[in-house]
Amino acid sequence: SQQGEEDPQALSIQEGENATMNCSYKTSINNLQWYRQNSGRGLVHLILIRSNEREKHSGRLRVTLDTSKKSSSLLITASRAADTASYFCATDVHSFSSGSARQLTFGSGTQLTVLP
């Protein structure tokens, strides 16, 4: 299985509600990033949290990181229809295919649908 796995795979909420997505990973990391992908578009970086940080905020986004549990969560508060997208976590891992350099590995994403 992949290094980073998001949960749930799909989430449907009403506009104004909060949305929480989780990411679990297996090996130690230096940082964890969250990206958003609107349908048919490229990924857009949302936030980066370092392994020595526990919580980070950016506008309506709140990210937490628990290195003891190897997990992270992304909270979107007061969701809007425009937040409808897929959300991916990405972790930096050692990769033998890249000569043991660290590279970003993406999970399979959470599809968030915000209903108006």
Added chain:
Amino acid sequence: NAGVTQTPKFRVLKTGQSMTLLCAQDMNHEYMYWYRQDPGMGLRLIHYSVGEGTTAKGEVPDGYNVSRLKKQNFLLGLESAAPSQTSVYFCASSYGMTYEQFFGPGTRLTVL
């Protein structure tokens, strides 16, 4: 700034044909990447480059070749396309390997 651009946006190939995907970035990034995204999956790294004139294999490099002759451009080639290469291809760039990555809009490739 245009950011990261990809050419073409769509392409249909027959099995065995060849093609080149072009990626360009205007942010002076050293690192560039090619990913593929298949339905219900995250991105998988095909090849990457840490600077002009350098390339390296990622997670799924078989069937692809790349070149980085200029710092701002990263080309992905398919010498003999196969149906298994039907996918959406994304190019990205960054200042460093694990820094924030900036993505292009993608190329949707279908191999018949």
